[in-house]
Amino acid sequence: MFNRRNFLQSSLLGSFGIVLGRKNFAGEDPCPLTQDNPIVISTWDAGLEANKAAWKILGSGGRALDAVESGVMVTEASRNCCVGLWANPDRDGFVTLDASIMDENFNCGSVAFLERIKHPISVARRVMEKTPHVLLVGAGAQEFAVAEGFPLEPQKLSDDAEKNYKEWLKKSEYKPVINIENSKSNAYHAPKKINGEWNHDTIGMVAMDTKGNLSGSCTTSGMAFKMRGRVGDSPIIGAGLFVDNEVGAATSTGQGEDVIRICGTHTVVEFMRQGLSPEQACKKAVERVIRAKGSAAKEIQVAFLALNKKGETGAYAIQKGFSYALRNNKEEKLVVSKSHFS
Numbered sequence: 001m002f003n004r005r006n007f008l009q010s011s012l013l014g015s016f017g018i019v020l021g022r023k024n025f026a027g028e029d030p031c032p033l034t035q036d037n038p039i040v041i042s043t044w045d046a047g048l049e050a051n052k053a054a055w056k057i058l059g060s061g062g063r064a065l066d067a068v069e070s071g072v073m074v075t076e077a078s079r080n081c082c083v084g085l086w087a088n089p090d091r092d093g094f095v096t097l098d099a100s101i102m103d104e105n106f107n108c109g110s111v112a113f114l115e116r117i118k119h120p121i122s123v124a125r126r127v128m129e130k131t132p133h134v135l136l137v138g139a140g141a142q143e144f145a146v147a148e149g150f151p152l153e154p155q156k157l158s159d160d161a162e163k164n165y166k167e168w169l170k171k172s173e174y175k176p177v178i179n180i181e182n183s184k185s186n187a188y189h190a191p192k193k194i195n196g197e198w199n200h201d202t203i204g205m206v207a208m209d210t211k212g213n214l215s216g217s218c219t220t221s222g223m224a225f226k227m228r229g230r231v232g233d234s235p236i237i238g239a240g241l242f243v244d245n246e247v248g249a250a251t252s253t254g255q256g257e258d259v260i261r262i263c264g265t266h267t268v269v270e271f272m273r274q275g276l277s278p279e280q281a282c283k284k285a286v287e288r289v290i291r292a293k294g295s296a297a298k299e300i301q302v303a304f305l306a307l308n309k310k311g312e313t314g315a316y317a318i319q320k321g322f323s324y325a326l327r328n329n330k331e332e333k334l335v336v337s338k339s340h341f342s
């Protein structure tokens, strides 16, 4: 059977020798491999728990792709997070989920507007591995998931989501809330409600394994009380997630529309290819969002998180309060990101 993934793999492998030997304009190897240094980073405080699951795989020599899937599954299943089926619904009262995954060979898969499936990230991986496609949406994505053996969960809101939704219905104001973490320290604290709403609805994760291979995942319930059918950046390859094994990987969080507008994570990776550090690359991408938004940038949050092939990490956000979780051989911590507005 013709398989685009195999084609990509073979064509990429064909050029891999050339890629490894490539020098930048200064004649230096831009991306020396750090073979024995696995690392995982993920967005927001909930990333600490997710990283633990990813580390079980990375720390024992497993593949980055398996790590980024297992890692975010923890968040998708957590009742303390607003990423999976416990999340706030759209404005018609339904929880709809988006997710994407990408490996070291440009293979990628995603699902969007998916309902009643507990682990969208695993469905995204099946799309990548079992279909010649990249993105399945809505009823088709759900049908595919069920055919693949994923159980259809009851169509029921969690108690918190139901309470939040009823509260929101009182005014039914269509005004997305800026997603800001009130983090003042590196101490772990669970996601919480701000103005009656859970403030994290996404996790993005990127990792490098002991072979030096990169992968990433991103999964979300999207914006609370969004229009039915609204899809954000998280399942859009190059917007919410991008991996180029030659250079680095990036993920994003915040107002997805404004990430999509600038092909956010692809932009971050391209800046890293030009030689910028992960933090500088994220900063430049944030500045591009701000340029696109003009004065309205004050009203939104967008944050990027990146990892390069040397195992260096960095982040940058429009608003203060974004943090990311990091785990490697030496440490496990929460890092507070720099931001454009202080």
Ligand code: SD4
Pocket: 179, 199, 200, 201, 202, 220, 221, 222, 223, 231, 232, 233, 234, 252, 253, 254, 255, 256, 257
């Ligand atoms: C979206 N980027 O659907 C997601 C939302 C998000 O933390 O990241 N929230 O636009």
